[in-house]
Amino acid sequence: MIEFKNVTKGYEKNASDALKDVSLFIDKGEFVFLVGRSGAGKSTFIKLLLREIEATKGSIYINNYNVANLSKKEIPYLRRKMGIVFQDFRLLENKSVYENVAYAMEIIGKPEKQIQKRVPLALDMVGLSHRINHYPHELSGGEQQRVVIARAIINNPTILICDEPTGNLDPETSYEIICILEEINRRGTTVVVVTHDREIVDKMKKRVITLEDGMLTVDDATGRYGYEV
Amino acid sequence: MKFSSLKTMPRNVVRDTLKSIERNNLMSAASVLSVIAALIILGIFLILTINVAEVTKDVESKLELKVFLQSDYTEEQKTTIEDSLNESALIESVSFESSQEALDKFTVSLEDYAPLLSGYNSENNPMPASFIIRVTDPDDLEAIQTLAMTFKDEGVEYVRYGQEYVEALVTFNKFTNTLSIVVLIVLSVISIFIIYNTIKLTVFARRKEIGIMKYVGATNGYIRAPFILEGTLLGLIGAVVAFLIIRIAYYYILGLVGGNLFLPVDASLASPSVVMGQLAFFFLLYGGFIGAVGSVFAIRKFLDV
Numbered sequence: 001m002i003e004f005k006n007v008t009k010g011y012e013k014n015a016s017d018a019l020k021d022v023s024l025f026i027d028k029g030e031f032v033f034l035v036g037r038s039g040a041g042k043s044t045f046i047k048l049l050l051r052e053i054e055a056t057k058g059s060i061y062i063n064n065y066n067v068a069n070l071s072k073k074e075i076p077y078l079r080r081k082m083g084i085v086f087q088d089f090r091l092l093e094n095k096s097v098y099e100n101v102a103y104a105m106e107i108i109g110k111p112e113k114q115i116q117k118r119v120p121l122a123l124d125m126v127g128l129s130h131r132i133n134h135y136p137h138e139l140s141g142g143e144q145q146r147v148v149i150a151r152a153i154i155n156n157p158t159i160l161i162c163d164e165p166t167g168n169l170d171p172e173t174s175y176e177i178i179c180i181l182e183e184i185n186r187r188g189t190t191v192v193v194v195t196h197d198r199e200i201v202d203k204m205k206k207r208v209i210t211l212e213d214g215m216l217t218v219d220d221a222t223g224r225y226g227y228e229v
Numbered sequence: 230m231k232f233s234s235l236k237t238m239p240r241n242v243v244r245d246t247l248k249s250i251e252r253n254n255l256m257s258a259a260s261v262l263s264v265i266a267a268l269i270i271l272g273i274f275l276i277l278t279i280n281v282a283e284v285t286k287d288v289e290s291k292l293e294l295k296v297f298l299q300s301d302y303t304e305e306q307k308t309t310i311e312d313s314l315n316e317s318a319l320i321e322s323v324s325f326e327s328s329q330e331a332l333d334k335f336t337v338s339l340e341d342y343a344p345l346l347s348g349y350n351s352e353n354n355p356m357p358a359s360f361i362i363r364v365t366d367p368d369d370l371e372a373i374q375t376l377a378m379t380f381k382d383e384g385v386e387y388v389r390y391g392q393e394y395v396e397a398l399v400t401f402n403k404f405t406n407t408l409s410i411v412v413l414i415v416l417s418v419i420s421i422f423i424i425y426n427t428i429k430l431t432v433f434a435r436r437k438e439i440g441i442m443k444y445v446g447a448t449n450g451y452i453r454a455p456f457i458l459e460g461t462l463l464g465l466i467g468a469v470v471a472f473l474i475i476r477i478a479y480y481y482i483l484g485l486v487g488g489n490l491f492l493p494v495d496a497s498l499a500s501p502s503v504v505m506g507q508l509a510f511f512f513l514l515y516g517g518f519i520g521a522v523g524s525v526f527a528i529r530k531f532l533d534v
Contacts, residue, residue: 050444073448080446090441107447155445 001190002026002049002159007058009044017056018044020214026192028158031185033201034194035225036211042194045211046163049192050082051075063158080108083152083189087164089144091136091151097123098132101151108155122150126180142173149180159190166197174200201225245455246462249431256427257463263423264467264519265474267416268512272475274409275511279504281405285398294370294390296360296377300328306384307358310377314360317376319369324361331356357386370395417519420464424523428460432531439531449532457524464520468512476505 004024010017019041026032036042047053048060051067060067063081070078091100098119105115123129126146136144145165152160162181166174178193178200185191195201201208205223209216218224250257296314298307307325314323326334332354336346349355360377364370370390377388432439442452483501 076443076446076448078446079444084444090437092438092441103441104445107442107445107451109451151445 001028001061001063002192003061004048005059005061007048007055007060009041009048009053010056016214018214019048019055019211021058022211022214022216023058024209024216024219026190028190029185029188031182031191031204031206032193033204033206033208033223034192034211035196035201035208037196039213040211041214042211043163044214046161046194049159049161050084051078080155081158083155083157083160085145085148085152085160085162085165087167089136089141089148089168091144091147093136096133096135097128097139097147100136100147101154104151104154110155118154119150122154123147125153125183126150140173141169142176145169145173145177146180149177149184153184153189157189159192160184162191162193162195164195164197165193166195166200171199175203178204198225243458246458249435249455249459250462252434253427253430256430260424260427260463260520261467261470263420264464264516265471267420267519268468268471268516269474271409271413271416271515272471272508272512274405274412275508276475276479276504278402278405278409279507281398281402283503285395285402288398289395292364292370292390292395294362294364294373294377294388296362296388297357297386298359298384299382299386300357302358302384306380310380310384311360313380314362314373314377317373319364319366319373321363321365326359326361328354328356328358331359417515420519421523421526424460424463424520425527427463428456428524428527431459432456432528436531443532452532453525453528456528457521460520460522460524460527461517462520464516464518464523465513466516468516471516472509472512475508479504 002025004022007019007022008017009019022041022045034042034045044053048055048067049062051070054068062078065078067078092103095103101119101122102115105118120129120132123132126149128143128146128150131139131143131147136147139147145168149165160181165181166177169177174197181191181193182204201223202225207221208218208223208225210218210220210225296310298310311323311325314320329351332346332349332351335356339346362373362377364373374388374390377385381387439452479501
């Protein structure tokens with residue numbers, strides 16, 4: 001569950017705000033596309049969700065917790081409730097596929113036994129069981145993104161945030177990736193996909209939230225794009 | 230959650246730390262060398278300070294006060310003085326040395342030049358009789374001197390103790406203490422700075438990993454731990470090497486000097502077991518501390534995500 005109440009974010013005093021009075025509600029288990037041109041405020045939206053930055057005005061709720069009230073020490077625990085998929089993958093080159101996924105569990109102190117059990121399951125879910133001992137540079141872009149997704153869901157987040165997950169992939173691979181995300185969503189995880197991949201958005205017929213110049217202009221439940229490309 | 234993360238931490242942290250030291254071997258070596266250099270210099274000053282303190286204490290404890298009697302003192306005056314000295318709580322022991330005994334002692338100490346004193350005998354003995362006083366606390370020497378001087382011209386000629394030596398030693402002791410502290414501060418700043426730079430390289434090399442850790446929800450403590458461990462380890466390695474070098478050097482010098490310190494008083498170098506124990510403790514504490522502080526500074530700004 002994600003809720004923005006009249007959220008405004010300005011970076012510098014005299015510059016125009018990156019987000020202007022944005023209010024939105026994303027329910028548990030929804031699949032939402034967030035679209036908009038470069039500079040429309042998509043990155044700011046993600047950074048706010050991760051509490052990398054704080055809103056200038058308004059309040060943000062994640063799973064009914066007001067994010068602004070979190071102390072610095074609590075932020076890591078907020079992030080454990082969320083999985084993040086980056087456009088540029090951000091895999092560790094010196095670790096194998098298995099180790100990259102296991103890493104996310106090691107960091108938060110999961111026991112080795114549980115790691116050995118869950119990592120293969122997650123890799124199976126994204127269809128990468130056959131690549132388990134390969135290293136990132138041996139994989140294609142699509143395969144690397146699958147590893148990232150496996151890493152993002154390994155700790156059972158309630159929300160999966162994807163920042164341009166198909167930005168570096170060809171259309172066919174992109175579609176496969178989105179299908180994996182849809183499957184994850186079907187199992188109950190809220191999925192937010194930030195993208196400007198029009199083709200994918202049109203194909204999926206999911207809810208689309210459009211940002212333009214920091215303002216929420218269109219929130220359409222049936223997949224209509226809010227601006228012309 | 231927190232406890233389980235603590236439990237599994239050592240496994241990853243130790244592995245990552247060793248890898249990182251290996252990867253930055255050149256800078257790691259530079260850090261260790263800087264700690265070694267700093268600690269050797271510090272060690273020299275520390276040993277100097279310990280020794281000066283030891284010698285001062287030694288000299289002070291051996292100090293005696295001599296109350297010289299007038300050549301024509303009466304038996305009555307002698308008893309009065311002796312009684313009042315014996316009453317004082319500050320005095321450990323009082324012994325009397327007659328002028329004949331003083332002459333005999335002097336003759337013995339000058340045995341090679343005995344002819345010089347051959348003209349003296351009990352008739353024309355130039356040596357005064359005296360009370361030799363041992364004190365419980367060297368700080369009371371002056372008070373006892375004052376006490377003895379109340380009998381001036383009533384049997385007491387004058388009072389002497391190794392005042393000048395003690396004062397010079399105490400001054401020197403203070404000087405070496407101050408110098409050691411200044412050296413300690415200057416070298417600490419330099420060492421911390423070098424370790425800070427080494428760890429910053431490590432942090433920079435692993436910034437991607439740190440970013441991922443933050444997004445996956447690793448706590449700051451978890452992220453910081455390997456870097457602090459790395460810095461502390463570098464500091465400790467430096468401390469151990471510096472200690473070994475100082476130890477070898479100290480025993481070598483001790484062998485050369487052979488316990489004979491060219492001081493006008495009877496004193497020797499501080500016993501190596503005492504010095505080395507103190508030094509080992511201080512070095513390890515200091516090395517670890519310097520390493521940890523440098524690392525904390527180095528990682529601080531990278532944690533702000």
